[in-house]
Amino acid sequence: MKLTLAHDHKLATGVLGLAFTPDASRAFATCMDNMLYSVDLANGETHAFNDAHGSYASGCVLLPDGRTVISGGYDGLLLWHDVESRECWRRVQAHQFWNWQLALSPDGTRLATTTGQYAPAGWKYEPAPEREPSVKIFDTATGDLLSSFSHTPPVMSCAFTPDGQYLAAANILGEVRVWNVTSEDGKPVAQFTSPDFTSWGTTKSHHYTGGIYGLAFSPDSAVLLCCGMGPMGDPMAGNGKMTWQRWNWREGKRIDEIKEGQHGGGLMESVAWHPSGSHFLMAGRQAQGNWNIALFSAADGNLVHSVDSKKRVTHARFTADGNAVILSGAQGQGTRKKDGWEPWGRVQVYKVEA
Template structure:
């Protein structure tokens, strides 16, 4: 599988969230200025929505009807927007801290949002206990809180299974927990989940300079057949301030936590990987993020062998990837460095890029 860049759209600020319409011809992005933008990735037309988050807009999901977009932000809010009028018509406080990541159930009926702040809880710098449930699920029709689950904060990623029956969430310590979100649940299952496991390859303890943990599982994605789950992030390093831990992905049997595969040492560089996307056929997946060392920050991997099939260095930080529903293109949301002022005007540093996919 090969990727060839076809379109490159510039936005005022860095892209943190990305949703793609069912026909693949329109994208919606959540940006660092708190605004949501509608983007035509072919023509390059960009239009902002009316209401912004009071901090970074961290994510957005598009409901199946195409008329409603729900955005999340570091202000802890969820905003419901009309995609035709660009107006916001519902506001819900989801968390007292950031919404790190959101996920939409396949039927569009449920929205999951995860939160949590890393604060040292003891002399070993282990994370403090959560002060609110780190994982919450909301009804997209009413905005009501449906479920809340405990996890070790900060929880950085979440994903629904293809049938919508289970939700997985991963944190900074490399812990993944999976819950059954359908029907009645026993109290014990609500607390501990269906399965839970830890991978030390997704966290770092600073043994030099500043002592703290960093890294984590920044994205989770169930395989299209629902049998396994992928996680990506950044692996161990001595100096967390350097941001040069190993680029990594692992694949697990989500019912047992058994590892089924991982990135090969000869195919990885250093940096934070924070975006995953399965090709609709299920035979390839994309991983992307920010590179510190190496020669690529976005790659396509075979789901059968785990080998790197193609890669490129976009020279920016890729935060989101989505395959078009027909699998013929890969859309990328990114932030290009930090903004600079020229004659008193801040430069644009957001990107939506489209890559053609060929076998």
């Protein structure tokens, strides 16, 4: 398999969240200007929704009916938007702090959201206990809170199993917990920790950094794929090892990880399985090396094809037929010109070719 760029669409500011229609004709992007946008994936025509978050809009999901987009933001709000009118018709205060990531159950009935502020609690700069449950699940039809689960904040990522029965969430320390979504006692059914995704730096400042930024279950639900950035001595440099690992999550057993010599330095923010289960993709931002988007073989974990998009990738997802990958992100941090800001958000479409 290889990736070939088909479309590269510009948005006003960096894109933090991505969703798209099943036919891959339209995408929805949440951005650093607090806004939600609709993007025509063929011609790049962009329309802003009418209501904004009070801070960065961090994520979005499209419900299966195709009529509703739910967005999350650093204001802790969840907003329900009508796709055609672009009006917001429901607001739910999900968190007291930022929403880090959203995940929609496969049947579209449940929305998971993660939060948490990193505040040092001791001389080892370990994160302080959560001030509210770091993982919550909401009913997409009513907006009601269905479940709350405890974790060590901040919780950076979450993902449902393909059958929707389990939810995984991971944090800055590389700790992964998995719950049955109908659990009444709130206890995880599985949990494990990988130290290969976090750093405690002693250069410039003392604090933990990194974490697991992306999670994805294999199509058969047996394997959980994690991605992020490996340990580094200087946490301010952002050049730790580009890292993925695959885990038998029920047993808490690591199956494999990115091979030596196949990675560079930088933060990987997104992972996705090809619908066939034959390959998976990892993408993010590059500090060192020659790629920031790469395909790997599910059979042996080897690198199959890679691309240097020269952009930060925040989300990467295969289309339902597996013939394309849609990505969101940013190029640089914006350049101000006399007549305004240069657009620096990106939504891209890559063809997946044999």
